[in-house]
Amino acid sequence: MADFLQVLATGIQTTVLITAGAFGVGVVLGLPLALLRRSRNWLLRAPVIAVVEVIRAVPPIVWLFLVYYGLSSDLAQLSTFQAAVGGLGLIAAAYMSEIYRAGIEAVPDGQWEAGRALALPNLSLYRRVVLPQALVVVIPPAATYAIALLKDSAIASVIGAQDITFHAFQETQASLQGLSVFATAGLLYILLSLPIAAVARYADRALVQRMAA
Amino acid sequence: MSLLQEWQNFLPDFLPGLWVTVKLTVSSLCVGLPLGVLLATGTTARGRAVRWVALTLVELGRGAPGLIVLYLVYYGLPQVGLTLENFLAATVALGISTGAYTSEIIRAGLNAVPRGQREAARALGLSPFKELRLVVLPQALRIVIPPLVGFAIVLYQGTSLAFAISTPELLSRAYNAASISFQYTAALTLAGVMYAVLSLTAVALLGIRNPLKRGSP
Amino acid sequence: MTTLDVPLLRLQDICVSYKGNRVVHDVSLDVAGGEVVALIGPSGAGKSSLLRSINFLETPESGTVLLSGNEVGAGQRRGRTQVSKTALAAHRRDVGMVFQSFNLFPHLSAVENVALAQVHSLGRSREEAKKRAYQELEHVGLRDHAEVSPAKCSGGQQQRIAIARALAMDPKLMLFDEPTSALDPELGLEVLGTMRRLAHEGMTMIVVTHEMHFAQDVADRIVFMADGRIVEQGPAKELMRNPQHERTIRFLKAVRDR
Ligand SMILES: Nc1ncnc2c1ncn2[C@@H]1O[C@H](COP(=O)(O)OP(=O)(O)OP(=O)(O)O)[C@@H](O)[C@H]1O
Ligand SMILES: [Mg+2]
Numbered sequence: 001m002a003d004f005l006q007v008l009a010t011g012i013q014t015t016v017l018i019t020a021g022a023f024g025v026g027v028v029l030g031l032p033l034a035l036l037r038r039s040r041n042w043l044l045r046a047p048v049i050a051v052v053e054v055i056r057a058v059p060p061i062v063w064l065f066l067v068y069y070g071l072s073s074d075l076a077q078l079s080t081f082q083a084a085v086g087g088l089g090l091i092a093a094a095y096m097s098e099i100y101r102a103g104i105e106a107v108p109d110g111q112w113e114a115g116r117a118l119a120l121p122n123l124s125l126y127r128r129v130v131l132p133q134a135l136v137v138v139i140p141p142a143a144t145y146a147i148a149l150l151k152d153s154a155i156a157s158v159i160g161a162q163d164i165t166f167h168a169f170q171e172t173q174a175s176l177q178g179l180s181v182f183a184t185a186g187l188l189y190i191l192l193s194l195p196i197a198a199v200a201r202y203a204d205r206a207l208v209q210r211m212a213a
Numbered sequence: 214m215s216l217l218q219e220w221q222n223f224l225p226d227f228l229p230g231l232w233v234t235v236k237l238t239v240s241s242l243c244v245g246l247p248l249g250v251l252l253a254t255g256t257t258a259r260g261r262a263v264r265w266v267a268l269t270l271v272e273l274g275r276g277a278p279g280l281i282v283l284y285l286v287y288y289g290l291p292q293v294g295l296t297l298e299n300f301l302a303a304t305v306a307l308g309i310s311t312g313a314y315t316s317e318i319i320r321a322g323l324n325a326v327p328r329g330q331r332e333a334a335r336a337l338g339l340s341p342f343k344e345l346r347l348v349v350l351p352q353a354l355r356i357v358i359p360p361l362v363g364f365a366i367v368l369y370q371g372t373s374l375a376f377a378i379s380t381p382e383l384l385s386r387a388y389n390a391a392s393i394s395f396q397y398t399a400a401l402t403l404a405g406v407m408y409a410v411l412s413l414t415a416v417a418l419l420g421i422r423n424p425l426k427r428g429s430p
Numbered sequence: 431m432t433t434l435d436v437p438l439l440r441l442q443d444i445c446v447s448y449k450g451n452r453v454v455h456d457v458s459l460d461v462a463g464g465e466v467v468a469l470i471g472p473s474g475a476g477k478s479s480l481l482r483s484i485n486f487l488e489t490p491e492s493g494t495v496l497l498s499g500n501e502v503g504a505g506q507r508r509g510r511t512q513v514s515k516t517a518l519a520a521h522r523r524d525v526g527m528v529f530q531s532f533n534l535f536p537h538l539s540a541v542e543n544v545a546l547a548q549v550h551s552l553g554r555s556r557e558e559a560k561k562r563a564y565q566e567l568e569h570v571g572l573r574d575h576a577e578v579s580p581a582k583c584s585g586g587q588q589q590r591i592a593i594a595r596a597l598a599m600d601p602k603l604m605l606f607d608e609p610t611s612a613l614d615p616e617l618g619l620e621v622l623g624t625m626r627r628l629a630h631e632g633m634t635m636i637v638v639t640h641e642m643h644f645a646q647d648v649a650d651r652i653v654f655m656a657d658g659r660i661v662e663q664g665p666a667k668e669l670m671r672n673p674q675h676e677r678t679i680r681f682l683k684a685v686r687d688r
Contacts, residue, residue: 057409057416059373062384062401069391070398154278158377165280169288178288186277186285193276332487333533337547337599338522340515347550351537
């Protein structure tokens with residue numbers, strides 16, 4: 001038990017980095033996507049809707065393969081790590097854009113009206129009034145999504161990224177103790193998700209309190 | 214060769230893969246939904262031990278990556294002398310994930326039936342079993358069906374994980390075709406389109422809002 | 431004692447607690463056949479808790495419930511009255527209940543609501559239950575709404591369907607827990623009208639209500655509760671005109687000033 005735990009532990013860093021990297025891509029790219037999707041201009045809105053829906057309608061593992069085998073060989077050679085962050089980041093951007101959108105829509109109409117009545121320019125209205133309120137609403141679902149992403153990151157092992165699952169697989173081939181190895185790997189993922197779950201719960205409680213106040 | 218032409222060449226080989234994908238989705242639901250009902254009743258049971266066991270199973274099933282559950286069943290069970298061939302292993306693994314996820318949906322549905330409904334049933338002298346069958350379940354079912362259909366679509370995509378244990382489903386076919394012809398982009402985009410078309414059609418037909426809310430199981 | 435002297439309902443030393451917090455203290459009450467009793471009192475007095483203990487939606491912590499002289503359930507274990515499942519179901523068939531929030535079954539039409547328990551609790555045939563359901567809907571003036579979903583009915587109509595649903599079970603006793611509180615005054619009136627007719631037809635009723643006019647006009651007796659105890663009771667008109675207890679006077683004054 002102790003030795004294969006050590007082997008699995010060598011994959012933790014890669015798992016965490018892939019998850020964090022993809023989540024970062026999602027957090028950054030998701031916001032402009034959300035804003036474009038809310039645009040009143042049909043020409044801006046339609047392509048974003050199409051992209052987001054198509055991204056979510058195709059399994060993550062297919063995107064990963066497309067980025068790694070398709071894009072990568074056609075354009076520039078990507079490392080497995082880069083491909084994993086890129087592929088999962090793309091998906092994260094689509095999901096995060098929906099989470100942002102829900103957050104923005106949760107800001108009451110009165111806030112927009114008050115901002116407009118004060119003649120705030122659109123940019124200030126978003127930056128100073130809407131987004132600060134939306135972000136609080138966004139944190140709990142974003143944390144929940146981060147956990148889903150952590151679990152999805154396991155598929156990076158299929159293209160050869162050396163994460164927890166990859167090492168678990170290698171260890172199984174060597175030791176033939178699949179049951180104990182994969183059970184431990186599963187627990188390791190759950191363990192890694194606990195801090196994110198704590199963030200979600202804390203933010204949720206803070207949100208409820210703020211709403212009640 | 215144009216992309217469309219390549220797709221045309223691939224399609225006859227991919228369609229049987231799509232059929233395996235659909236079969237895998239349905240068989241996983243057949244295993245997972247009864248399990249979900251069982252776990253949902255377990256997590257709301259009176260007995261503390263039962264509740265605790267059910268909750269733990271749900272948390273483990275939802276907390277571990279789907280791929281890990283799949284490997285656990287396929288590579289792990291032989292350690293205790295239980296060797297399943299790949300389609301069956303994928304069915305069991307995806308069924309376990311389905312059970313864990315749908316138990317939450319079903320539990321929420323049961324809880325969403327107002328307390329007064331149970332009280333009215335009791336006040337009319339209906340037995341606990343009839344109260345469940347005639348009053349609670351019909352109402353819970355209406356609440357539960359849209360999210361369950363949404364989950365089925367997510368599961369349909371999740372079956373692509375079975376590629377990792379060489380189940381001959383859509384993605385495996387695409388990958389094999391690609392590695393023989395070196396037309397990775399063409400083969401994988403066709404697979405992607407085939408996944409997307411069925412998912413999006415289902416979403417559009419059923420008019421469910423946001424079923425693809427979270428990652429794959 | 432002849433059978434004529436046996437009250438239809440007798441509550442003896444009923445106590446109700448929630449998680450160790452006692453909210454009904456040793457209440458005893460007799461209700462004669464055909465009598466209409468209005469149960470009034472301030473919010474939190476324990477009126478609902480007492481009413482719900484009559485059909486064991488809340489199991490009394492102690493005390494006995496007798497219907498037509500027969501004790502419901504037998505003995506106590508672990509501090510709670512024990513009632514077998516069959517005895518409980520039989521008792522509940524004899525006691526109809528109407529809730530503040532109607533609690534109609536939303537997945538069934540009006541007539542199906544009224545027929546359901548006739549079939550599955552009383553064991554009547556489907557045709558018989560349906561026929562009776564139409565009669566009861568007719569009785570509350572809603573024959574033409576039989577096939578309609580409850581959600582499409584007004585609150586007053588929903589509550590009348592709920593009354594029909596309870597009546598179809600041929601109960602010996604009807605319990606009402608603030609049946610008009612969720613309704614606009616106008617719609618409340620049509621429900622009160624239905625209840626008034628029921629009283630004239632000789633139904634035994636216990637009604638928790640804040641409608642003082644109804645209590646005074648329709649009830650034979652008013653029971654005033656506060657802090658989980660019966661503080662005062664008497665013939666309806668007498669108690670309203672000439673309350674004795676200081677708590678009762680204060681309560682009635684507060685209600686009239688409202
Ligand atoms: N399910 C419950 N769990 C815990 N406490 C309860 C419950 N139901 C009622 N109580 C408490 O019991 C006390 C009596 O409540 P009850 O509902 O019987 O009063 P009531 O006279 O019907 O009041 P109201 O006029 O507001 O309906 C209250 O203090 C209430 O908070
Ligand atoms: Mg009450």
